[in-house]
Amino acid sequence: MKFGIFYEISVPRPWSRQAEKKVYDNALEQVKLADELGFEYVWAVEHHFLEEYSHCSAPEVFLTACAMVTKRIRVGHGIVVCLPPVNNPVRIAERRATMDIVSGGRLDVGTGRSGTWVEMGAFGVNPDDTKKMWDEVVHCLPKMWTQEHFSYEGRYWSLPPRVVIPKPYQEPHPPLWVAVTSPGTEVDAGERGLGCLGLTFGSVAQQEERGKTYRKLIKNCEPVGEFVNEHISALNFLYCHQDNAEGVRTGQRFASAFGYLAAMLLSARDVYPTTAYKTAGLLPGLRQDPKKGSVPKPQSASEGPRVPESITIGDPDRVEKALRRWESAGVDTVNFILNAAETVPQAEVLASMRLFAKEVMPRFQRGPIVRPSTVEVAAVAAGGR
């Protein structure tokens, strides 16, 4: 199993210019440490207008900074919003290729379509169309990276013949993933040969079921890129402490803060009835009963903590036990959220990372850092799908 860290960059009110800088500085310090400790990925989201919850609207800049202060950790853009009204696909290809060059071939690209009305309403995106938009873009990206001349005429975007430059450093191109939040996206991932970038806090049983579907489909996939990226990652909270009760309590606090901020946002499904969003993405997991769900909720002191066993908070043994559950469900990478809204002091976050790396990481067999499995496939003719 591999481990990564994952950033939303949440900045609690009251805001100040210093507060935002502090959050970014803290994140960069954590990334440097993660690199030293053997974490294999740092991921950062792309979100716009998600007050407090995510001030990460230019992740390519943050991730480039991460690459500049590290030596080996892979930088994952997770996810880049693949909707032409938000990001022109050419600009996605160009920026990602440049990131891959300056990071020395350490880029992974997560793709996705957004799930909030906050973002879609701002960019004039019809929620009904996002899956189709994403599909067009995700088929074009590898071709822009590998073909000298590229042209495309689609329903949602077009490009006359152009040489899209630069090309990525990695041959043939960086690994591609898709954010898997809505049920059924694992099917899209499997059919297209994309890695499953889990971004919800669903149950282990749910994950196992979806993982089976994915692994089955990917065997006969038609890859959008030039290789199949067969991986399943899950997202979790990490707070590791020698004292289990303290670890659970602190982890629960920041996980609750994360859920609280997420709940303020209007998801697409909240206000725009559509079959394109069967769930509200992250939000259902955060709003459900903690007894049934997987995200700890604020509890009264008398109740004590009620934390699902699949959440990776507590002492090293408890964290290991939680990870084993995900491992047995077929997950091969777990990405961790380390803090939310600066609920946990930076020194404690760093201590948690160190303890995890010292006591938990060695318990999981880790191979060398390799690029996700590659299966060569025939090059697709120029001119798009």
Add this chain to the structure above:
Amino acid sequence: MPVLGTLDIRKWAEGGIAVYAGKDDESWVLKNTELLSLSIEIQPQARTLLPPGMHPSIPLCMVFSIARYPDTPVGPFTLAQGMIVGRIGVHPRGFALKSLVDSETARRELAARWGFPVSPGEAKIWTQYDRVRAEVRADGEVALACELLDRGPIEGSDIESLASANLAYSRAEDKLVLIQVEPQYEYHKAERGRPRLLSFDQAVWRTAGQVHFAQGIAATYAVSDMTLPPPRYIIDPERPSSQMPQPAA
């Protein structure tokens, strides 16, 4: 910490709210309900219309729902509501500004059992081949006129119904309370389209010039059997029911 509403609830109460009679175990089943609902983004300054126990949604929006109830325990009536969308803790709720109801019996029951901020008013809904139109009148004047344009069928299960939060005076507790009303729907038919607001009287809806519309989101029209269960939660309107853990010092 997410922003909280700043409504002066005592001053608001002076302008007229319901007197909540207390818990009642009886649910109402409202058969063949016709409901037109519009979601519209509004400018953020309208968060001053939310009580301090609620967070504004991001972005802030307003929901109008206009309903015709042909078959109810108190006979047929119409109900038009205007709500500012917010959150109680982490749960989406619409703060009910005003509910216009055309039946005196229904007004009395809705106020006493669920705390709806009722006033007399009539609502009409017309279905046309390309649109569904509604007009709401209070004191004979148009309080709201709106449309769903470009009708298209959807699944009823795609509609996320919004529970309302009604500010009322609780006789039993002798204080102001926020009553959460969570209707349940069994859909027979559902449609979605574009919302269009034709007329909106700020005075009737008690928005005091604070509501400025930004952009329409969606409109739905549905026929359903609706159940109005007894309130499950009655909370303090002045304090959030749960709080986000505070950041480290």
